Amino acid sequence: MPATLTIPVPRDYLLLRDACSYGYFLLEPTFWDPRLRTLRRVMSLPGGAASLTIRQDGRKGSPLQAVADRRLSKADEREALRQISRMLRLDEDHLHVREFHRLDARWKRSGRARLFRSPTLFEDVIKTVTSCNVTWPSTVSMNRRLCEAFGEKSPSGRPAFPTPQILARQRANTLRARCGVGYRDARIVELARMFVREELDPAWFEDPLTPDEAIRERLIELPGIGPYAAANILQLLGRYGHLPLDTESVRHGKSVLGFRGSSRAVMNRVQKHFEPFGRHKFRSYWFEMWCFYESKRGQAHTWDRETTGSSFTASKL
DNA sequence: GGTAGACCTGGACGC
């Protein structure tokens, strides 16, 4: 008998808006079904992998229903709830959201504030590494192949994201050959080993008392993590005071904000432009870009993963 | 502290 979980959400929570709010919702093993408006993904739980399909009845603030493809023990249920809560940012302080809307009133009416992320910090770190120095279709491909090659299968045959334990046991060459990750191979294996050896402690990174700058400094030391990746991981940790500046920022600066000059000059102007939004600047920056994408491709919850969702490339927008 | 060049892959393009 498959398990069904009922998950309370903040009163402003809307699944189709808040799940389809960041590119990772298009990456394996996550699957947003634009027709059924459900979010499906396989999670690694104490009793093994399980696929969960999450839906909301369409009303803001209605509880979510998550249906698993197998029975879940109490320990499985607790872990599934913890991961879903992280992924959908259900635990994000509503005062923090209100502060953001006071600072940037453009998003108050639509209610945009929450950004989709992975159920674990490890997956967020690896996804960030697979998004560096490649166009989006390659990021899509790397994540699909990582899951197919190394993800534990749920009873319905779909793979989870590989655990640090599985990736830590691989040789770099194996990752390169089976997942097309290129020179990122050794960096991904080393990151996985650091998680397994507990040199990277997710609790320290997730602790609100840990200063942003301490986290940034630690991230920059890691293989494959530079200034862009560190800022991106910071926002994934709910710390929105840094901008992950990349070629996409330059495109946005030029085409939407009307800035001119070299890439470096445009990046500096983008940085300055969002300074007034202080510790919420990433959300202001991101939703501005997200709205631009939606103006070109339709609302994100209508995007098909295999077509629209696989084709974004800054230089072609 | 700043910067040039290497690192890989997939897609576009020309022949």
Add this chain to the structure above:
DNA sequence: GCGTCCAGGTCTACC
């Protein structure tokens, strides 16, 4: 079908 070029952040060597 093959070769060439390009996009994309991090890392190292060098000034």
